[in-house]
Amino acid sequence: MITFERVTKRYPGGTIAVSELDLEIPTGQTTVLVGPSGCGKTTTLRMINRLIDPTSGRILLDGTDVQRTNPAQLRRGIGYVIQQAGLFPHRTVQDNIATVPMLTGWTKQKARARARELMDLVGLDAQMARRYPHQLSGGQQQRVGVARALAADPPVLLMDEPFSAVDPIVRATLQDELLRLQGELHKTVVLVTHDIEEAIKVGDQVAIFRPGGHLVQVDSPKRLLAVPADGYVEDFLGFDRGIRRLSFLPASSLDLDASALAGQQTSATAALAQARRAGAAWLLVIDAERLPLGWVTVSQLEAAPGETTLADVPLTSGHGHTFAVDTDSLRAALDATVLSSTGQAVGVDGDGRVVGLTSYDRLRAAIQQADEDARAEEVARGVGAAPDVGAAPAVEGAATS
Protein backbone atom coordinates (compact mmCIF):
# COMPACT_ATOMS: atom_id res chain seq x y z
CA MET A 1 0.00 0.00 0.00
CA ILE A 2 1.25 3.43 -0.94
CA THR A 3 -0.38 6.29 0.94
CA PHE A 4 -0.21 9.99 0.13
CA GLU A 5 -1.07 12.15 3.13
CA ARG A 6 -1.77 15.80 2.34
CA VAL A 7 1.15 15.87 -0.08
CA THR A 8 1.98 19.19 -1.73
CA LYS A 9 4.77 19.93 -4.18
CA ARG A 10 5.50 23.60 -4.74
CA TYR A 11 8.37 24.58 -7.01
CA PRO A 12 10.56 27.58 -6.38
CA GLY A 13 8.73 30.38 -8.17
CA GLY A 14 5.42 29.30 -6.74
CA THR A 15 4.12 26.79 -9.27
CA ILE A 16 2.10 24.19 -7.47
CA ALA A 17 2.53 20.80 -9.12
CA VAL A 18 0.59 18.77 -6.59
CA SER A 19 -1.85 20.21 -4.12
CA GLU A 20 -2.87 18.62 -0.81
CA LEU A 21 -3.01 15.13 -2.28
CA ASP A 22 -4.61 12.33 -0.30
CA LEU A 23 -4.51 9.04 -2.16
CA GLU A 24 -4.31 5.38 -1.33
CA ILE A 25 -2.74 3.01 -3.81
CA PRO A 26 -3.69 -0.55 -2.94
CA THR A 27 -1.16 -3.37 -3.00
CA GLY A 28 -1.24 -5.79 -5.89
CA GLN A 29 -3.44 -3.64 -8.12
CA THR A 30 -2.94 -1.26 -10.99
CA THR A 31 -3.63 2.38 -10.19
CA VAL A 32 -3.61 4.77 -13.12
CA LEU A 33 -2.94 8.48 -12.66
CA VAL A 34 -4.50 10.33 -15.56
CA GLY A 35 -4.98 13.93 -16.56
CA PRO A 36 -3.85 16.58 -19.03
CA SER A 37 -0.28 17.87 -18.98
CA GLY A 38 0.51 20.03 -16.00
CA CYS A 39 -1.89 18.22 -13.71
CA GLY A 40 0.83 16.85 -11.44
CA LYS A 41 0.42 13.18 -12.28
CA THR A 42 4.08 12.61 -13.16
CA THR A 43 5.25 14.61 -10.16
CA THR A 44 3.03 12.42 -8.00
CA LEU A 45 4.60 9.30 -9.47
CA ARG A 46 8.15 10.55 -9.04
CA MET A 47 7.61 11.41 -5.43
CA ILE A 48 7.09 7.71 -4.72
CA ASN A 49 10.70 6.80 -5.58
CA ARG A 50 12.02 10.19 -4.47
CA LEU A 51 13.07 11.46 -7.86
CA ILE A 52 11.17 14.47 -6.52
CA ASP A 53 10.70 15.28 -2.85
CA PRO A 54 7.44 16.78 -1.63
CA THR A 55 7.27 20.26 -0.11
CA SER A 56 4.95 19.05 2.60
CA GLY A 57 2.98 15.99 3.55
CA ARG A 58 4.03 12.36 3.79
CA ILE A 59 4.24 9.43 1.42
CA LEU A 60 4.10 6.05 3.11
CA LEU A 61 5.24 2.87 1.41
CA ASP A 62 3.82 -0.01 3.43
CA GLY A 63 3.75 2.27 6.45
CA THR A 64 7.29 3.65 6.08
CA ASP A 65 7.78 7.32 5.27
CA VAL A 66 9.85 7.31 2.07
CA GLN A 67 11.56 10.54 3.17
CA ARG A 68 13.29 8.54 5.88
CA THR A 69 14.77 5.99 3.50
CA ASN A 70 18.02 6.00 1.56
CA PRO A 71 17.00 7.00 -1.98
CA ALA A 72 19.27 4.52 -3.79
CA GLN A 73 18.09 1.65 -1.57
CA LEU A 74 14.47 2.69 -1.98
CA ARG A 75 14.78 2.88 -5.76
CA ARG A 76 16.29 -0.58 -6.11
CA GLY A 77 13.08 -1.92 -4.60
CA ILE A 78 10.84 -0.01 -7.02
CA GLY A 79 10.73 -0.80 -10.73
CA TYR A 80 10.61 2.23 -13.00
CA VAL A 81 9.58 2.32 -16.65
CA ILE A 82 9.68 5.52 -18.69
CA GLN A 83 8.35 6.67 -22.01
CA GLN A 84 11.44 6.25 -24.21
CA ALA A 85 12.46 3.13 -22.28
CA GLY A 86 15.72 4.89 -21.29
CA LEU A 87 17.75 1.77 -22.01
CA PHE A 88 21.51 1.97 -21.60
CA PRO A 89 22.75 2.19 -25.19
CA HIS A 90 26.14 0.71 -24.27
CA ARG A 91 24.77 -2.45 -22.72
CA THR A 92 23.28 -5.50 -24.34
CA VAL A 93 19.65 -6.38 -23.76
CA GLN A 94 20.53 -8.99 -21.14
CA ASP A 95 22.87 -6.64 -19.29
CA ASN A 96 20.29 -3.86 -19.37
CA ILE A 97 17.80 -6.21 -17.76
CA ALA A 98 20.39 -7.46 -15.27
CA THR A 99 21.22 -3.91 -14.11
CA VAL A 100 19.46 -3.82 -10.75
CA PRO A 101 20.36 -7.39 -9.72
CA MET A 102 24.00 -6.53 -10.51
CA LEU A 103 23.75 -3.33 -8.48
CA THR A 104 22.48 -5.28 -5.52
CA GLY A 105 25.43 -7.62 -5.71
CA TRP A 106 24.29 -10.67 -7.67
CA THR A 107 26.93 -12.52 -9.64
CA LYS A 108 27.00 -11.76 -13.34
CA GLN A 109 26.00 -15.31 -14.16
CA LYS A 110 23.00 -15.34 -11.85
CA ALA A 111 21.90 -11.88 -13.00
CA ARG A 112 22.08 -12.91 -16.65
CA ALA A 113 20.13 -16.09 -15.98
CA ARG A 114 17.48 -13.92 -14.36
CA ALA A 115 17.56 -11.64 -17.40
CA ARG A 116 16.81 -14.60 -19.69
CA GLU A 117 13.86 -15.55 -17.50
CA LEU A 118 12.48 -12.05 -17.77
CA MET A 119 12.94 -11.89 -21.52
CA ASP A 120 10.77 -14.95 -21.73
CA LEU A 121 8.22 -13.39 -19.38
CA VAL A 122 7.84 -10.20 -21.42
CA GLY A 123 7.80 -12.06 -24.73
CA LEU A 124 11.28 -11.27 -26.08
CA ASP A 125 13.10 -13.82 -28.19
CA ALA A 126 16.15 -15.26 -26.40
CA GLN A 127 18.22 -14.46 -29.50
CA MET A 128 17.97 -10.79 -28.62
CA ALA A 129 19.93 -11.21 -25.39
CA ARG A 130 23.19 -10.03 -26.95
CA ARG A 131 21.76 -7.27 -29.08
CA TYR A 132 22.12 -3.61 -28.26
CA PRO A 133 19.07 -1.40 -27.72
CA HIS A 134 19.48 0.48 -31.01
CA GLN A 135 19.02 -2.82 -32.84
CA LEU A 136 15.50 -3.23 -31.44
CA SER A 137 12.18 -1.76 -32.50
CA GLY A 138 10.39 0.71 -30.24
CA GLY A 139 8.00 -1.92 -28.95
CA GLN A 140 10.83 -4.33 -28.20
CA GLN A 141 12.75 -1.62 -26.39
CA GLN A 142 9.75 -0.95 -24.21
CA ARG A 143 9.53 -4.67 -23.40
CA VAL A 144 13.17 -4.61 -22.36
CA GLY A 145 12.35 -1.56 -20.22
CA VAL A 146 9.59 -3.49 -18.47
CA ALA A 147 11.82 -6.55 -18.02
CA ARG A 148 14.57 -4.36 -16.57
CA ALA A 149 12.14 -2.80 -14.12
CA LEU A 150 10.98 -6.24 -12.99
CA ALA A 151 14.44 -7.82 -12.76
CA ALA A 152 14.91 -7.57 -9.02
CA ASP A 153 11.28 -8.60 -8.49
CA PRO A 154 10.28 -5.33 -6.81
CA PRO A 155 6.83 -5.27 -5.23
CA VAL A 156 6.14 -1.85 -6.74
CA LEU A 157 6.31 -0.88 -10.41
CA LEU A 158 6.10 2.76 -11.49
CA MET A 159 5.34 3.43 -15.14
CA ASP A 160 5.59 6.95 -16.56
CA GLU A 161 3.68 7.12 -19.86
CA PRO A 162 5.21 3.77 -20.77
CA PHE A 163 3.40 3.26 -24.05
CA SER A 164 2.97 6.73 -25.47
CA ALA A 165 6.08 6.63 -27.69
CA VAL A 166 5.03 3.57 -29.69
CA ASP A 167 2.52 3.35 -32.52
CA PRO A 168 -1.12 2.55 -31.69
CA ILE A 169 -1.03 -1.10 -32.75
CA VAL A 170 2.07 -1.88 -30.71
CA ARG A 171 0.61 0.17 -27.86
CA ALA A 172 -2.53 -1.94 -27.73
CA THR A 173 -0.44 -5.12 -27.67
CA LEU A 174 1.79 -3.79 -24.90
CA GLN A 175 -1.29 -2.84 -22.87
CA ASP A 176 -2.62 -6.38 -23.28
CA GLU A 177 0.78 -7.73 -22.25
CA LEU A 178 0.75 -5.54 -19.14
CA LEU A 179 -2.66 -6.92 -18.22
CA ARG A 180 -1.39 -10.46 -18.75
CA LEU A 181 1.78 -9.83 -16.71
CA GLN A 182 -0.17 -8.18 -13.93
CA GLY A 183 -2.50 -11.18 -13.88
CA GLU A 184 0.56 -13.34 -13.14
CA LEU A 185 2.61 -11.04 -10.95
CA HIS A 186 0.16 -8.90 -8.96
CA LYS A 187 2.57 -6.03 -8.50
CA THR A 188 1.52 -2.71 -7.07
CA VAL A 189 1.55 -0.83 -10.37
CA VAL A 190 1.27 2.94 -10.61
CA LEU A 191 0.92 4.06 -14.20
CA VAL A 192 0.81 7.62 -15.48
CA THR A 193 -0.90 8.43 -18.77
CA HIS A 194 -2.76 11.25 -20.46
CA ASP A 195 -4.84 8.71 -22.36
CA ILE A 196 -8.14 8.01 -20.61
CA GLU A 197 -8.78 4.99 -22.84
CA GLU A 198 -5.54 3.46 -21.63
CA ALA A 199 -6.43 4.30 -18.03
CA ILE A 200 -9.78 2.58 -18.33
CA LYS A 201 -8.28 -0.41 -20.07
CA VAL A 202 -5.40 -1.20 -17.71
CA GLY A 203 -6.49 0.33 -14.40
CA ASP A 204 -8.15 -1.41 -11.47
CA GLN A 205 -8.39 2.07 -10.02
CA VAL A 206 -8.19 5.33 -11.93
CA ALA A 207 -7.25 8.67 -10.35
CA ILE A 208 -8.20 11.70 -12.42
CA PHE A 209 -6.17 14.88 -11.93
CA ARG A 210 -7.00 18.44 -12.91
CA PRO A 211 -4.42 21.11 -13.83
CA GLY A 212 -2.92 22.65 -10.70
CA GLY A 213 -2.32 19.28 -9.11
CA HIS A 214 -5.80 18.57 -7.82
CA LEU A 215 -7.11 15.06 -7.57
CA VAL A 216 -10.71 15.06 -8.74
CA GLN A 217 -11.89 11.48 -8.54
CA VAL A 218 -10.54 8.04 -7.71
CA ASP A 219 -12.67 5.10 -8.69
CA SER A 220 -12.83 1.87 -10.59
CA PRO A 221 -13.14 2.43 -14.35
CA LYS A 222 -16.68 1.09 -14.30
CA ARG A 223 -17.82 3.47 -11.59
CA LEU A 224 -15.93 6.34 -13.16
CA LEU A 225 -17.85 5.91 -16.39
CA ALA A 226 -21.13 5.45 -14.57
CA VAL A 227 -20.79 8.22 -12.00
CA PRO A 228 -18.29 10.93 -12.96
CA ALA A 229 -17.74 13.22 -9.98
CA ASP A 230 -18.21 16.45 -11.92
CA GLY A 231 -18.38 18.08 -15.32
CA TYR A 232 -14.59 18.11 -15.62
CA VAL A 233 -14.36 14.36 -15.23
CA GLU A 234 -17.28 13.86 -17.55
CA ASP A 235 -15.62 15.97 -20.25
CA PHE A 236 -12.34 14.21 -19.70
CA LEU A 237 -13.96 10.81 -20.11
CA GLY A 238 -15.08 11.78 -23.59
CA PHE A 239 -18.34 11.94 -25.46
CA ASP A 240 -19.07 8.23 -25.66
CA ARG A 241 -18.64 7.23 -22.05
CA GLY A 242 -22.15 5.80 -22.06
CA ILE A 243 -21.14 3.33 -24.74
CA ARG A 244 -17.72 2.65 -23.25
CA ARG A 245 -19.25 1.95 -19.90
CA LEU A 246 -21.04 -0.99 -21.48
CA SER A 247 -17.61 -2.67 -21.71
CA PHE A 248 -17.87 -3.29 -17.99
CA LEU A 249 -21.33 -4.84 -18.09
CA PRO A 250 -21.41 -8.53 -19.03
CA ALA A 251 -23.48 -9.77 -21.96
CA SER A 252 -24.66 -12.55 -19.67
CA SER A 253 -26.89 -9.96 -17.97
CA LEU A 254 -29.05 -9.88 -21.11
CA ASP A 255 -32.39 -11.64 -21.12
CA LEU A 256 -32.05 -13.42 -24.46
CA ASP A 257 -34.98 -14.39 -26.65
CA ALA A 258 -35.07 -17.98 -27.86
CA SER A 259 -38.59 -17.89 -29.31
CA ALA A 260 -37.54 -16.79 -32.81
CA LEU A 261 -35.09 -19.64 -33.43
CA ALA A 262 -36.12 -22.30 -35.92
CA GLY A 263 -34.35 -25.52 -36.91
CA GLN A 264 -33.54 -26.20 -40.56
CA GLN A 265 -35.98 -29.12 -40.67
CA THR A 266 -38.97 -27.04 -39.50
CA SER A 267 -41.69 -26.80 -42.15
CA ALA A 268 -42.63 -23.40 -43.51
CA THR A 269 -46.13 -23.71 -42.00
CA ALA A 270 -44.84 -24.47 -38.52
CA ALA A 271 -42.26 -21.71 -38.79
CA LEU A 272 -44.91 -19.20 -39.81
CA ALA A 273 -47.05 -20.19 -36.83
CA GLN A 274 -44.01 -19.87 -34.56
CA ALA A 275 -43.18 -16.42 -35.89
CA ARG A 276 -46.77 -15.23 -35.35
CA ARG A 277 -46.81 -16.62 -31.83
CA ALA A 278 -43.57 -14.84 -31.07
CA GLY A 279 -44.72 -11.67 -32.80
CA ALA A 280 -41.46 -11.72 -34.78
CA ALA A 281 -40.88 -10.31 -38.27
CA TRP A 282 -37.76 -12.48 -38.64
CA LEU A 283 -36.76 -16.00 -37.69
CA LEU A 284 -33.15 -17.11 -37.22
CA VAL A 285 -32.55 -20.44 -38.93
CA ILE A 286 -30.15 -22.76 -37.09
CA ASP A 287 -28.72 -26.12 -38.05
CA ALA A 288 -28.80 -29.38 -36.09
CA GLU A 289 -25.72 -28.25 -34.12
CA ARG A 290 -27.51 -24.98 -33.22
CA LEU A 291 -25.01 -23.05 -35.34
CA PRO A 292 -26.62 -19.91 -36.86
CA LEU A 293 -27.33 -19.95 -40.61
CA GLY A 294 -29.27 -16.78 -41.39
CA TRP A 295 -32.57 -14.94 -41.32
CA VAL A 296 -35.89 -15.53 -43.07
CA THR A 297 -38.78 -13.03 -43.11
CA VAL A 298 -42.42 -13.74 -42.32
CA SER A 299 -43.40 -12.72 -45.87
CA GLN A 300 -40.98 -15.33 -47.26
CA LEU A 301 -42.63 -17.98 -45.11
CA GLU A 302 -46.10 -16.89 -46.25
CA ALA A 303 -45.01 -17.22 -49.88
CA ALA A 304 -43.38 -20.61 -49.41
CA PRO A 305 -45.38 -23.82 -50.06
CA GLY A 306 -46.46 -25.25 -46.69
CA GLU A 307 -44.63 -28.55 -46.90
CA THR A 308 -41.16 -27.14 -47.75
CA THR A 309 -38.68 -27.08 -44.88
CA LEU A 310 -36.60 -24.02 -43.96
CA ALA A 311 -33.58 -25.76 -45.53
CA ASP A 312 -35.20 -25.08 -48.91
CA VAL A 313 -36.19 -21.48 -48.26
CA PRO A 314 -33.49 -19.07 -49.47
CA LEU A 315 -32.15 -17.06 -46.53
CA THR A 316 -32.71 -13.29 -46.79
CA SER A 317 -29.43 -12.46 -45.13
CA GLY A 318 -26.59 -13.99 -43.16
CA HIS A 319 -26.76 -14.09 -39.39
CA GLY A 320 -24.35 -11.13 -39.05
CA HIS A 321 -21.96 -10.61 -36.17
CA THR A 322 -22.42 -12.76 -33.12
CA PHE A 323 -21.39 -12.05 -29.53
CA ALA A 324 -20.28 -14.54 -26.90
CA VAL A 325 -22.79 -14.50 -24.07
CA ASP A 326 -20.36 -15.68 -21.40
CA THR A 327 -17.30 -13.65 -22.25
CA ASP A 328 -18.36 -10.54 -24.17
CA SER A 329 -19.68 -7.29 -22.75
CA LEU A 330 -22.88 -5.40 -23.47
CA ARG A 331 -20.73 -3.21 -25.71
CA ALA A 332 -20.06 -6.16 -28.02
CA ALA A 333 -23.73 -7.12 -27.93
CA LEU A 334 -24.75 -3.57 -28.79
CA ASP A 335 -22.21 -3.45 -31.59
CA ALA A 336 -23.52 -6.70 -33.07
CA THR A 337 -27.07 -5.34 -32.82
CA VAL A 338 -26.16 -2.08 -34.56
CA LEU A 339 -24.49 -4.02 -37.37
CA SER A 340 -27.36 -6.49 -37.76
CA SER A 341 -29.75 -5.98 -40.66
CA THR A 342 -32.66 -7.15 -38.51
CA GLY A 343 -31.97 -5.06 -35.40
CA GLN A 344 -31.34 -8.27 -33.54
CA ALA A 345 -27.98 -9.87 -32.70
CA VAL A 346 -27.13 -13.49 -32.13
CA GLY A 347 -25.71 -14.52 -28.77
CA VAL A 348 -23.61 -17.68 -28.91
CA ASP A 349 -21.85 -19.92 -26.42
CA GLY A 350 -18.16 -20.81 -26.41
CA ASP A 351 -18.63 -23.27 -29.27
CA GLY A 352 -20.53 -20.82 -31.47
CA ARG A 353 -23.93 -22.41 -30.75
CA VAL A 354 -26.87 -20.04 -30.57
CA VAL A 355 -28.12 -19.23 -27.08
CA GLY A 356 -30.66 -16.59 -28.06
CA LEU A 357 -31.28 -13.22 -29.66
CA THR A 358 -31.04 -9.73 -28.31
CA SER A 359 -32.60 -6.49 -29.48
CA TYR A 360 -32.42 -2.79 -28.60
CA ASP A 361 -35.28 -3.26 -26.14
CA ARG A 362 -33.51 -6.11 -24.41
CA LEU A 363 -30.23 -4.15 -24.29
CA ARG A 364 -32.05 -1.20 -22.74
CA ALA A 365 -33.58 -3.44 -20.13
CA ALA A 366 -30.18 -4.87 -19.22
CA ILE A 367 -28.64 -1.38 -18.95
CA GLN A 368 -31.52 -0.15 -16.77
CA GLN A 369 -31.08 -3.15 -14.53
CA ALA A 370 -27.34 -2.39 -14.23
CA ASP A 371 -28.14 1.22 -13.29
CA GLU A 372 -30.54 0.11 -10.62
CA ASP A 373 -27.95 -2.29 -9.24
CA ALA A 374 -25.39 0.51 -9.23
CA ARG A 375 -27.76 2.79 -7.30
CA ALA A 376 -28.45 0.06 -4.79
CA GLU A 377 -24.70 -0.35 -4.40
CA GLU A 378 -24.32 3.40 -3.85
CA VAL A 379 -26.85 3.28 -1.07
CA ALA A 380 -25.09 0.27 0.42
CA ARG A 381 -21.79 2.19 0.32
CA GLY A 382 -23.50 4.83 2.41
CA VAL A 383 -22.80 7.63 0.00
CA GLY A 384 -26.32 8.83 0.63
CA ALA A 385 -28.60 9.98 -2.10
CA ALA A 386 -27.72 7.87 -5.11
CA PRO A 387 -26.75 10.12 -7.97
CA ASP A 388 -28.40 9.68 -11.31
CA VAL A 389 -26.20 8.12 -13.91
CA GLY A 390 -25.04 10.89 -16.20
CA ALA A 391 -25.72 13.65 -13.73
CA ALA A 392 -22.82 15.59 -12.25
CA PRO A 393 -22.90 15.34 -8.47
CA ALA A 394 -20.43 17.50 -6.59
CA VAL A 395 -18.19 14.88 -5.01
CA GLU A 396 -15.33 17.33 -5.30
CA GLY A 397 -11.70 16.43 -4.88
CA ALA A 398 -12.18 13.40 -2.77
CA ALA A 399 -10.67 9.98 -2.52
CA THR A 400 -14.02 8.94 -1.17
CA SER A 401 -13.56 5.28 -1.92
Add this chain to the structure above:
Amino acid sequence: MSWAFSNASLLAHLTGQNAYLALVPVLVGLAVSLPLGVLCARFGWLYPPVLGLISVLYALPGLALFVVLIAYTGLSDTTVMIPMGVYSLAAIFPSVVDGLRSVPEPVRQAAVAMGFGTWRRLVMVELPIAVPVVIAGLRVAAVSSISLVSVGGLIGIGGLGYLFIDGEQRNFTTEIVVGIILIIILSLVTDTVLVLLRRVLTPWQRGRGRISRRADIRAELAARPAGM
Protein backbone atom coordinates in the same frame (compact mmCIF):
# COMPACT_ATOMS: atom_id res chain seq x y z
CA MET B 1 65.38 7.92 -50.48
CA SER B 2 68.94 6.66 -50.08
CA TRP B 3 69.49 9.54 -47.65
CA ALA B 4 66.62 8.27 -45.55
CA PHE B 5 68.00 4.74 -45.48
CA SER B 6 71.50 5.77 -44.56
CA ASN B 7 70.12 7.87 -41.71
CA ALA B 8 67.54 5.31 -40.58
CA SER B 9 68.68 5.19 -36.98
CA LEU B 10 68.58 8.98 -36.63
CA LEU B 11 65.11 9.06 -38.17
CA ALA B 12 63.88 6.30 -35.87
CA HIS B 13 65.26 8.16 -32.87
CA LEU B 14 63.64 11.44 -33.96
CA THR B 15 60.31 9.73 -34.66
CA GLY B 16 60.35 8.11 -31.24
CA GLN B 17 61.20 11.44 -29.60
CA ASN B 18 58.44 13.17 -31.56
CA ALA B 19 55.89 10.58 -30.44
CA TYR B 20 57.04 10.84 -26.84
CA LEU B 21 57.05 14.64 -26.74
CA ALA B 22 53.61 14.79 -28.40
CA LEU B 23 51.68 11.94 -26.82
CA VAL B 24 52.67 12.08 -23.15
CA PRO B 25 51.17 15.59 -22.92
CA VAL B 26 48.01 14.24 -24.61
CA LEU B 27 47.67 11.62 -21.87
CA VAL B 28 48.28 14.27 -19.22
CA GLY B 29 45.69 16.46 -20.95
CA LEU B 30 43.21 13.58 -20.80
CA ALA B 31 44.00 12.94 -17.14
CA VAL B 32 43.30 16.59 -16.33
CA SER B 33 40.27 16.87 -18.64
CA LEU B 34 38.36 13.96 -17.13
CA PRO B 35 37.88 15.28 -13.59
CA LEU B 36 37.60 18.85 -14.83
CA GLY B 37 35.03 17.82 -17.47
CA VAL B 38 33.03 15.80 -14.95
CA LEU B 39 32.90 18.81 -12.64
CA CYS B 40 31.87 21.17 -15.42
CA ALA B 41 29.22 18.77 -16.70
CA ARG B 42 27.74 18.49 -13.23
CA PHE B 43 28.01 22.17 -12.31
CA GLY B 44 27.12 23.89 -15.56
CA TRP B 45 28.10 27.36 -14.33
CA LEU B 46 31.74 26.27 -14.09
CA TYR B 47 32.03 25.43 -17.75
CA PRO B 48 32.16 28.89 -19.41
CA PRO B 49 34.92 30.34 -17.17
CA VAL B 50 37.03 27.17 -17.32
CA LEU B 51 36.62 26.89 -21.07
CA GLY B 52 37.46 30.59 -21.42
CA LEU B 53 40.67 30.21 -19.43
CA ILE B 54 41.76 27.17 -21.44
CA SER B 55 40.99 28.95 -24.71
CA VAL B 56 43.17 31.88 -23.68
CA LEU B 57 46.05 29.49 -22.93
CA TYR B 58 45.43 27.79 -26.26
CA ALA B 59 45.75 31.14 -28.03
CA LEU B 60 49.28 31.71 -26.70
CA PRO B 61 51.87 31.08 -29.43
CA GLY B 62 54.00 28.01 -28.73
CA LEU B 63 57.25 29.83 -29.31
CA ALA B 64 56.36 32.53 -26.81
CA LEU B 65 55.54 29.85 -24.25
CA PHE B 66 58.91 28.19 -24.84
CA VAL B 67 60.72 31.44 -24.18
CA VAL B 68 58.82 31.99 -20.94
CA LEU B 69 59.21 28.39 -19.81
CA ILE B 70 62.96 28.17 -20.51
CA ALA B 71 63.42 30.50 -17.56
CA TYR B 72 61.88 27.88 -15.31
CA THR B 73 62.44 24.48 -16.88
CA GLY B 74 65.49 25.17 -19.04
CA LEU B 75 66.13 23.42 -22.31
CA SER B 76 64.39 20.24 -21.22
CA ASP B 77 61.64 18.06 -22.67
CA THR B 78 59.29 19.59 -20.13
CA THR B 79 59.59 22.97 -21.80
CA VAL B 80 58.12 21.53 -24.99
CA MET B 81 55.66 19.21 -23.30
CA ILE B 82 53.93 21.84 -21.18
CA PRO B 83 52.57 23.80 -24.17
CA MET B 84 51.61 20.51 -25.85
CA GLY B 85 49.70 19.57 -22.72
CA VAL B 86 47.88 22.91 -22.72
CA TYR B 87 46.89 22.49 -26.38
CA SER B 88 45.69 18.94 -25.71
CA LEU B 89 43.63 20.15 -22.81
CA ALA B 90 41.95 22.66 -25.10
CA ALA B 91 40.90 19.88 -27.47
CA ILE B 92 40.03 17.16 -24.96
CA PHE B 93 38.34 19.07 -22.16
CA PRO B 94 35.35 20.32 -24.21
CA SER B 95 34.91 16.85 -25.67
CA VAL B 96 34.64 15.35 -22.18
CA VAL B 97 31.95 17.88 -21.29
CA ASP B 98 30.13 17.35 -24.62
CA GLY B 99 30.43 13.59 -24.21
CA LEU B 100 28.87 13.66 -20.77
CA ARG B 101 26.17 15.99 -22.04
CA SER B 102 25.45 13.57 -24.89
CA VAL B 103 24.04 11.07 -22.40
CA PRO B 104 20.30 11.13 -23.21
CA GLU B 105 18.16 12.52 -20.39
CA PRO B 106 15.91 9.42 -20.20
CA VAL B 107 19.01 7.25 -19.80
CA ARG B 108 20.34 9.41 -16.98
CA GLN B 109 16.91 9.46 -15.37
CA ALA B 110 16.55 5.69 -15.65
CA ALA B 111 19.95 5.24 -14.01
CA VAL B 112 18.94 7.45 -11.08
CA ALA B 113 15.60 5.70 -10.74
CA MET B 114 17.27 2.29 -10.68
CA GLY B 115 19.34 3.25 -7.69
CA PHE B 116 22.73 4.15 -9.15
CA GLY B 117 24.63 6.47 -6.83
CA THR B 118 26.39 9.50 -8.31
CA TRP B 119 29.77 7.80 -8.59
CA ARG B 120 28.55 4.51 -10.01
CA ARG B 121 26.33 6.32 -12.46
CA LEU B 122 29.34 8.28 -13.70
CA VAL B 123 31.61 5.26 -14.06
CA MET B 124 29.09 2.68 -15.27
CA VAL B 125 26.74 4.75 -17.38
CA GLU B 126 27.83 8.28 -18.21
CA LEU B 127 31.53 7.86 -19.03
CA PRO B 128 31.03 4.74 -21.19
CA ILE B 129 28.42 6.60 -23.21
CA ALA B 130 30.75 9.61 -23.50
CA VAL B 131 33.61 7.50 -24.91
CA PRO B 132 33.00 8.14 -28.64
CA VAL B 133 32.93 11.92 -28.18
CA VAL B 134 35.95 11.90 -25.86
CA ILE B 135 37.96 9.83 -28.35
CA ALA B 136 37.04 12.24 -31.12
CA GLY B 137 38.64 15.00 -29.02
CA LEU B 138 41.60 12.77 -28.27
CA ARG B 139 42.22 12.21 -31.99
CA VAL B 140 42.30 15.93 -32.72
CA ALA B 141 44.62 16.51 -29.76
CA ALA B 142 47.00 13.68 -30.70
CA VAL B 143 47.34 14.58 -34.37
CA SER B 144 47.80 18.29 -33.78
CA SER B 145 50.25 17.65 -30.97
CA ILE B 146 52.36 15.41 -33.22
CA SER B 147 52.70 18.15 -35.80
CA LEU B 148 53.02 21.04 -33.32
CA VAL B 149 55.92 19.41 -31.49
CA SER B 150 58.17 20.17 -34.45
CA VAL B 151 58.14 23.84 -33.39
CA GLY B 152 60.30 22.67 -30.51
CA GLY B 153 63.02 22.16 -33.10
CA LEU B 154 63.68 25.91 -32.77
CA ILE B 155 64.98 25.30 -29.25
CA GLY B 156 66.58 22.00 -30.16
CA ILE B 157 63.87 19.75 -28.73
CA GLY B 158 61.44 19.11 -31.52
CA GLY B 159 61.55 15.46 -32.55
CA LEU B 160 61.18 15.41 -36.31
CA GLY B 161 61.21 19.21 -36.29
CA TYR B 162 65.00 18.88 -36.22
CA LEU B 163 64.85 17.77 -39.85
CA PHE B 164 63.11 21.01 -40.89
CA ILE B 165 65.67 23.25 -39.19
CA ASP B 166 68.60 21.18 -40.37
CA GLY B 167 67.24 20.80 -43.88
CA GLU B 168 66.60 24.50 -44.16
CA GLN B 169 70.05 25.45 -42.88
CA ARG B 170 71.73 23.01 -45.28
CA ASN B 171 69.31 23.87 -48.07
CA PHE B 172 68.55 20.15 -48.34
CA THR B 173 64.93 19.63 -49.41
CA THR B 174 64.93 15.82 -49.13
CA GLU B 175 65.42 16.06 -45.38
CA ILE B 176 62.42 18.37 -45.04
CA VAL B 177 60.23 16.15 -47.19
CA VAL B 178 61.22 13.05 -45.23
CA GLY B 179 60.36 14.90 -42.01
CA ILE B 180 56.91 15.81 -43.33
CA ILE B 181 56.26 12.25 -44.50
CA LEU B 182 57.30 10.78 -41.15
CA ILE B 183 55.04 13.21 -39.27
CA ILE B 184 52.14 12.24 -41.50
CA ILE B 185 52.84 8.52 -40.97
CA LEU B 186 53.13 8.99 -37.20
CA SER B 187 49.82 10.90 -37.18
CA LEU B 188 48.04 8.25 -39.25
CA VAL B 189 49.32 5.40 -37.08
CA THR B 190 48.31 7.20 -33.88
CA ASP B 191 44.91 8.05 -35.30
CA THR B 192 44.35 4.46 -36.41
CA VAL B 193 45.24 3.20 -32.95
CA LEU B 194 42.70 5.58 -31.43
CA VAL B 195 40.01 4.52 -33.89
CA LEU B 196 40.67 0.88 -33.04
CA LEU B 197 40.56 1.74 -29.34
CA ARG B 198 37.15 3.32 -29.84
CA ARG B 199 35.88 0.24 -31.63
CA VAL B 200 37.02 -1.97 -28.80
CA LEU B 201 35.54 0.29 -26.13
CA THR B 202 32.22 0.85 -27.88
CA PRO B 203 31.00 -2.42 -29.40
CA TRP B 204 27.49 -0.99 -29.02
CA GLN B 205 28.19 1.67 -31.64
CA ARG B 206 28.73 -0.81 -34.43
CA GLY B 207 26.14 -0.77 -37.16
CA ARG B 208 24.28 2.25 -35.89
CA GLY B 209 22.28 4.23 -38.42
CA ARG B 210 21.29 2.66 -41.69
CA ILE B 211 21.64 -0.91 -40.57
CA SER B 212 19.76 -0.35 -37.36
CA ARG B 213 16.81 1.10 -39.24
CA ARG B 214 16.77 -2.00 -41.36
CA ALA B 215 16.89 -4.08 -38.20
CA ASP B 216 13.94 -2.09 -36.91
CA ILE B 217 11.87 -2.88 -39.93
CA ARG B 218 12.92 -6.53 -39.87
CA ALA B 219 12.05 -6.76 -36.21
CA GLU B 220 8.62 -5.24 -36.77
CA LEU B 221 7.90 -7.54 -39.68
CA ALA B 222 9.10 -10.58 -37.77
CA ALA B 223 7.03 -9.60 -34.76
CA ARG B 224 3.72 -8.83 -36.43
CA PRO B 225 2.58 -12.31 -37.55
CA ALA B 226 3.60 -13.72 -34.18
CA GLY B 227 1.09 -11.29 -32.68
CA MET B 228 3.41 -8.65 -31.31
